[in-house]
Amino acid sequence: xxxxxxxxxxxxxxxxxxxxxxxxxxxxxxxxxDDVRTVLIQGGTGSGKTTLVRSLPGIGDRKVVNxxxxxxxxxxxxxxxxxxxxxxxxxxxxxxLLERADGNILHADDVNLMDHSTLDQVLESVINRKATVxxxxxxxxxxxxxxxxxTMNVSENPLPSHLSDRFDICVRIPSSEDLDERYRIVRARxxxxxxxxxxxxxxxxxxxxxxxxxADARSRLAFVTLPDDIMALIAELCIKAGCEGHRGDIAxxxxxxxxxxxxxxxxxxxxxxxxxAQLCLRHRITETPEDGSSSQSRSGNDLSNSEPPxxxxxxGNGTRRDSPDAGEEPSGDGDSSEDTVFAVGSTFSVIxxxxxxxxxxxxxxxxxxxxxxxxxxxxxxxxxxxxxxRSEVTDLAFDAxxxxxxxxxxxxxxxxxxxxxxxxxxxxxxxxxxxxxxxxFLVDASGSMGARKRMVAVKGAxxxxxxxxxxxxxxxxxxxxxxxxxxxxxxxxxxxDFAYKKLKEMPTxxxxxxxxAILKAHLETKKEQRVNPGEKCYVVVTTDGRANxxxxxxxxxxxxxxxxxxxxxxxxxxxxxxxxxVGYPHLxxxxxxxxxxxxxxxxxxxxxxxxxxxxxxxxxxxxxxG
Numbered sequence: 001x002x003x004x005x006x007x008x009x010x011x012x013x014x015x016x017x018x019x020x021x022x023x024x025x026x027x028x029x030x031x032x033x034d035d036v037r038t039v040l041i042q043g044g045t046g047s048g049k050t051t052l053v054r055s056l057p058g059i060g061d062r063k064v065v066n067x068x069x070x071x072x073x074x075x076x077x078x079x080x081x082x083x084x085x086x087x088x089x090x091x092x093x094x095x096x097l098l099e100r101a102d103g104n105i106l107h108a109d110d111v112n113l114m115d116h117s118t119l120d121q122v123l124e125s126v127i128n129r130k131a132t133v134x135x136x137x138x139x140x141x142x143x144x145x146x147x148x149x150x151t152m153n154v155s156e157n158p159l160p161s162h163l164s165d166r167f168d169i170c171v172r173i174p175s176s177e178d179l180d181e182r183y184r185i186v187r188a189r190x191x192x193x194x195x196x197x198x199x200x201x202x203x204x205x206x207x208x209x210x211x212x213x214x215a216d217a218r219s220r221l222a223f224v225t226l227p228d229d230i231m232a233l234i235a236e237l238c239i240k241a242g243c244e245g246h247r248g249d250i251a252x253x254x255x256x257x258x259x260x261x262x263x264x265x266x267x268x269x270x271x272x273x274x275x276x277a278q279l280c281l282r283h284r285i286t287e288t289p290e291d292g293s294s295s296q297s298r299s300g301n302d303l304s305n306s307e308p309p310x311x312x313x314x315x316g317n318g319t320r321r322d323s324p325d326a327g328e329e330p331s332g333d334g335d336s337s338e339d340t341v342f343a344v345g346s347t348f349s350v351i352x353x354x355x356x357x358x359x360x361x362x363x364x365x366x367x368x369x370x371x372x373x374x375x376x377x378x379x380x381x382x383x384x385x386x387x388x389x390r391s392e393v394t395d396l397a398f399d400a401x402x403x404x405x406x407x408x409x410x411x412x413x414x415x416x417x418x419x420x421x422x423x424x425x426x427x428x429x430x431x432x433x434x435x436x437x438x439x440x441f442l443v444d445a446s447g448s449m450g451a452r453k454r455m456v457a458v459k460g461a462x463x464x465x466x467x468x469x470x471x472x473x474x475x476x477x478x479x480x481x482x483x484x485x486x487x488x489x490x491x492x493x494x495x496x497d498f499a500y501k502k503l504k505e506m507p508t509x510x511x512x513x514x515x516x517a518i519l520k521a522h523l524e525t526k527k528e529q530r531v532n533p534g535e536k537c538y539v540v541v542t543t544d545g546r547a548n549x550x551x552x553x554x555x556x557x558x559x560x561x562x563x564x565x566x567x568x569x570x571x572x573x574x575x576x577x578x579x580x581x582v583g584y585p586h587l588x589x590x591x592x593x594x595x596x597x598x599x600x601x602x603x604x605x606x607x608x609x610x611x612x613x614x615x616x617x618x619x620x621x622x623x624x625x626g
Contacts, residue, residue, distance in 0.1 A: 012192055013203035014055040015210065017048055018185045022171040025259075026279055027052065028210075029169065030147050031060050032217040033258035036168045036251070037126050039149045040111070040159075040283070043173035048185075049151040052173075053107050058200075059211045062147075065101035067108040072383070073118050074399070077125075077133050078140070085406040086419070091138045098122065098131055101146050111150030112159050115384065123148065123166040165244070168251040170283035217261040224257045226268045233270070237277055243284045251280040386427040393426050400427035437620065438475040438492050438528050440573075442521045442541040443503075444580070445482040446512035459503055477524060478502055481517035483510035484549055488520070492528050514547035515559040518567055518597075525573040537573040538620055542604070544581035545589025557589065564596035575599030576619060 017024065023041050030036045043049040057063055067076070078096035085091055098106070106126070108114060125131035126148040132141045152159070154172065164170065176182050192199045231253065238248045255276035256268045265272075386400035405425040412420045478490040489502040518541075525537040547556040551563075567575075575597040579590035594601040600619055 011054040011058065012051050012189075013200050013207060014052070014059045015203050015206045016188050016192070016199070017052050017055065018188060019176055019181055020048060020052055020173045022279065023049065023052055023173050025275075026169045026171045027056060027149070028059075028214060028262060029255050029258040029279070030149070031056070031062075031214050032262050033221060033254055034145075035254040036258060037129075037147060038123060038167045038169070039147070040164065040167040040170040041149065041151045041173065042154045042170065043151070044155065044175050045153055047173040047175065049173055050107075050109050053105075053149050053151060056105060058203075058207050060214060063104045064107050065097065065104050067097060067106055067122075069108075069110050069113055070382075071097065072115075073121060076118065076122060077131060079399075080138065080403045080406065082402055082406050085403075086409045088410075091407055093133060093138050093140050095142075096133075098125060098144060098146065099142050102143060103145050104147075106146045106148050108148070108150045110152060110156070112152040112156055115382065116160065116163060119163060120166075123163070127166065161244075164283045165247055167283070168247075169255065169279045171279060172282075213262065216264070217258070220264070220266070221257060221261040224261050224266055224268065226253055226257055230256070230268050230270065230273050234273060234277075238281065238284075241281050241285045243281065248281055248284045252276045255280055382432050383429050384432045385430045387430050389426060389428040393428050395429040395431070397427040397429040401425050437536050437538070438477070438525070438532075439538045439540060439620070440477040440479060440492070440521050440524055441503075442479045442481070442486075442517055442539055442543075443506065444512065444514075444517075444541075444543040445480045445506055445508045446510050446546075459506075463500055463503060475528075478506075479517065479521055479524070480506050481513050481520075482508070484513055486513060486517040486520040488524065492524070511549045512543075512547050512556075513549035513551075514543065514545075514593075515551045515556065515563040516549070517541070518560065518563040519551075522567045522570070522573070526570075529572060538576060539573050540576045540578065542578045542580055543590055543593070544579065545587060545591070545593050546581075547589075561592065561596055564593050568596050568598040571598060574619075577601050579603045 014024070020043075023043075026039050026041070030039050041049045041053070054064055074096070076097050078093045078099060081092045081094040084094075106122075108119075108122075111119065125144045126146050129144055130141055131144045133139070150167065158164075176185070234249055234252045234256075238246075238252070241248070243249070252273065253276075256272045259272045259275055260266070260268045263272075383397070386397035401421065402419070404427060405419060405421050408425075409419055412422075414420050475492040476490070477488070477492040480487050480489050489506065521539045521541070525539060528537055529535050547560040550556040551559050575594070577590055577594035577597065577599050579594075579601065581587055581590060591601055593599075
């Protein structure tokens with residue numbers, strides 16, 4: 001095995017790592033039980049997650065094999081042995097990193113940045129304890145007795161739920177705010193760096209004791225029993241947590257047995273199960289509070305003493321009475337001296353629960369991470385595979401070309417050449433790059449939008465889209481237009497919790513500067529595309545199409561339509577116009593606006609807040625894929 005892929009026993013001692021108790025217990029459990037195949041450790045930069053993993057050889061008999069970021073599936077699963085194939089004329093596979101790690105620990109740092117399809121194949125092989133390779137005319141299956149440990153920075157893109165669910169255990173190393181603990185961390189590192197060998201030797205006895213305890217637990221594990229009542233509690237807990245599938249139940253059962261064995265018990269106790277649930281279910285929880293339950297978490301955190309972030313003076317119908325006539329709709333024909341703040345639609349009151357804890361812990365039943373991957377048409381992007389060229393070769397896949405040509409070298413007249421290539425051997429590289437998505441919400445906050453039900457529904461729909469943008473790591477922005485100007489409440493950002501705060505506190509009232517709003521959103525999307533070439537920009541504008549503030553001193557509606565025509569010709573962003581007009585007679589101003597923008601037209605009156613959000617999500621997804 002290549003030495004650069006190995007982490008030996010000279011690493012920082014396991015017991016010397018200060019804090020990180022959950023992560024330590026997770027790794028010990030993985031060493032005890034062969035049924036715990038996958039572990040994910042999250043933490044901030046410099047939290048010691050990688051150091052902890054690389055210290056495992058000091059307490060066990062297995063080495064840590066590193067899986068470098070950017071390693072392709074050919075290097076991981078094996079590829080054709082070029083030299084042997086040229087000499088014999090027969091295709092033979094050279095072992096990949098996964099096969100060479102058999103019987104050891106495979107560690108992937110920044111696992112969330114790995115290609116998702118490659119990571120999925122690695123996890124599938126590890127869980128099934130065997131890997132199958134079928135490529136270039138060779139089919140082979142080999143055993144894969146590997147414990148896979150992934151580490152990731154919580155500030156980077158999250159893993160999609162279908163991948164994170166494949167990890168038996170997921171733990172997080174929190175940032176320490178304890179003065180004494182931070183001192184001990186620095187003291188330990190300074191002592192180690194000054195004399196690594198002596199420092200490591202000082203933990204030899206502790207390492208031997210822990211290593212023996214792990215070995216004894218492995219021997220005891222086969223005799224540990226899991227009572228039926230504990231098993232029933234595991235099933236009930238996973239149902240209440242909203243865990244999809246049965247991986248969570250099985251993981252809790254296996255980890256409970258490993259914890260009991262490590263603590264020298266032959267029967268799993270309730271405390272064992274509780275500890276296992278903390279390790280196995282945190283990343284699988286998808287349940288969120290429904291309406292009226294935002295003050296208490298279903299994950300067990302008592303939030304009853306925390307004030308839910310509702311409006312401080314709610315009159316019971318979703319508005320804050322900043323004026324005696326807050327329940328009435330302003331006329332919209334003139335500037336209102338009083339503003340009204342409408343609540344976010346109750347359909348999406350889950351944010352009141354989320355806002356009481358970091359968004360990084362928010363569960364979701366949907367996939368996360370940036371999902372907009374497109375095939376690159378130039379030489380940029382990640383090389384993911386090769387293909388037979390359809391025309392002239394513009395980006396030669398040299399490795400694939402060599403592998404195709406290798407079996408035929410013994411039959412070709414090579415002369416003094418090491419290898420002869422023919423046109424039929426040539427292969428083209430297929431590259432893939434991520435295409436970012438930025439969504440600007442352009443919200444009419446004038447008096448014409450003052451009807452309570454409309455504004456509450458609009459806020460609810462916008463929040464649902466904000467939540468989806470968080471999960472996909474899209475960038476979002478928020479522009480409000482009212483009175484005599486359009487105001488950028490939030491430039492393009494990934495801070496969705498801050499966007500929600502701005503949305504929730506956005507007042508309503510005053511006149512409608514529609515033309516200024518259209519031009520403001522257009523300038524912001526153009527600026528974003530200049531900074532990030534290739535970025536797909538969407539503008540979701542919620543309006544009834546009315547305008548009563550002119551930019552030229554003429555007809556305000558004509559100004560708005562002229563601005564829309566100009567922006568529509570540019571076609572730099574895709575516009576989605578949500579018509580919020582209600583009642584009879586219904587004006588078609590928003591429809592005409594959408595036509596001028598070459599946009600997509602939706603009516604809020606025909607849709608609930610949640611279905612409106614779903615329609616917009618579908619439009620964005622289809623346009624990106626298309």
